[in-house]
Amino acid sequence: MSEILIETEGGDLDSAPMNLQMGPSHPAMHGTIKMRVKLDGEIVQKTQVEVGYLHRGFEKSCESVTWSQVMPYTDRLNYVSPLCNNVGYCMAVEKLIGVRATERCEYIRIIMAESSRICDHLTCVGASAMELGGFTAFLYAIEAREELWRLTETVTGARLTHSYCRIGGLKDDLPVDFLPNYRVVEKKARSLVADIRALLDRNRIFLDRMKDVGSMTAERALQWGFTGPVLRSTGSDYDVRKASPYMLYDRFDFEVPVGTKGDNYDRYLVRMEEIEQSFRIIDQCLKQMKPGPVNLEDGRLLLPPKDEVYGSIEGTIAHFKIIMDGIQVPPGEVYSYSEAGNGELGFYLVSTGEGRPYKCRVRPPCWSLMQGLHELLEGYQIADIVPTFGSVNMIGGECDR
Numbered sequence: 001m002s003e004i005l006i007e008t009e010g011g012d013l014d015s016a017p018m019n020l021q022m023g024p025s026h027p028a029m030h031g032t033i034k035m036r037v038k039l040d041g042e043i044v045q046k047t048q049v050e051v052g053y054l055h056r057g058f059e060k061s062c063e064s065v066t067w068s069q070v071m072p073y074t075d076r077l078n079y080v081s082p083l084c085n086n087v088g089y090c091m092a093v094e095k096l097i098g099v100r101a102t103e104r105c106e107y108i109r110i111i112m113a114e115s116s117r118i119c120d121h122l123t124c125v126g127a128s129a130m131e132l133g134g135f136t137a138f139l140y141a142i143e144a145r146e147e148l149w150r151l152t153e154t155v156t157g158a159r160l161t162h163s164y165c166r167i168g169g170l171k172d173d174l175p176v177d178f179l180p181n182y183r184v185v186e187k188k189a190r191s192l193v194a195d196i197r198a199l200l201d202r203n204r205i206f207l208d209r210m211k212d213v214g215s216m217t218a219e220r221a222l223q224w225g226f227t228g229p230v231l232r233s234t235g236s237d238y239d240v241r242k243a244s245p246y247m248l249y250d251r252f253d254f255e256v257p258v259g260t261k262g263d264n265y266d267r268y269l270v271r272m273e274e275i276e277q278s279f280r281i282i283d284q285c286l287k288q289m290k291p292g293p294v295n296l297e298d299g300r301l302l303l304p305p306k307d308e309v310y311g312s313i314e315g316t317i318a319h320f321k322i323i324m325d326g327i328q329v330p331p332g333e334v335y336s337y338s339e340a341g342n343g344e345l346g347f348y349l350v351s352t353g354e355g356r357p358y359k360c361r362v363r364p365p366c367w368s369l370m371q372g373l374h375e376l377l378e379g380y381q382i383a384d385i386v387p388t389f390g391s392v393n394m395i396g397g398e399c400d401r
Helices: 058-062 068-075 082-097 103-131 135-156 178-200 204-210 218-224 229-234 264-288 305-309 313-323 366-373 372-377 382-392
Strands: 003-009 011-015 018-020 034-040 043-050 332-340 343-351 357-363
Touching: 003 135, 034 178, 043 082, 043 382, 058 357, 068 103, 068 204, 082 103, 082 264, 082 343, 103 264, 103 343, 103 382, 135 178, 135 357, 178 264, 204 264, 204 382, 218 357, 218 366, 229 264, 229 313, 229 366, 305 313, 313 343, 357 382, 372 382
Parallel strands: none
Antiparallel strands: 003 011, 018 034, 034 043, 332 343, 343 357
């Protein structure tokens, strides 16, 4: 029972609030979060959200490795859309150095980041539907995501934690057969997304659990520092790609989907529409992109080719210096931000002129979302915690404090 019954002197029954510990072992909490919930019957009166059950020490770990060796750590911030993190970190270091990647490199970075954003949204929508009993929609979402992950693996060499970007460029150019393979994957993924929408958009059970639940106004969302789909569901159209275009986003024609009520259903619709916009951006990239180098010709940033390393003393020394001492980033500090799967992802970097970061502070979108999560839950029923928490799409690897 969700309330304690107390018998008064008159024989009537009175109720007292119940304090409930929800998570971290609760299936909907995914092992990464706990909530202290105060209930009045089935109604949530107060919620205290506790993060920190997936502690990785990202920022301190970055201080003990070279600038380039930070890359695998960024993969694990948001392990569902790691390429967005790769791109954001490289942009920050390049801004601090004062260089900009080649045009083809930026096109490829955008293609991979938008593909990663689609995978992030598919995971959120699929998992949220499954937690409400919609297992078929989950299977469709995971199948579409798997198609994109297989394609990504042909580009990066890894299925999940890619470490594909490099400071000043990329690990490799796109495979020669990328375009035809992408068209096959795009057709399959779009078909599966259409199937998901056919199952959920007007599903009575899904609507009852999602509409008018977990609502928040745009004003309150901005006060809490919300960004990404959760903020845009409230009607605010803030998107870093539009508000402060980086790389080549100012060359693309795409829309920023927004909601009206800021409820769970609006968050679902915004993500589904953003999937379409990401496909639209990728198509424009493939049409505009021209042949060219993907890496800067700067031996201070990038490792020399292997034949030079093995065949010349100059190549061996250059390789040794970058691996052992790291890239020598000029002293200074910088803040760089980009639009990741769940909102604004920022990196604040401090360099003392050495081969390792003095400070690598990350501004993850999920951390701000957790600040105001209690307002999305309070006043609704305890059963509404599951769809609301799922629609926020909290990634534990980002909430590392």
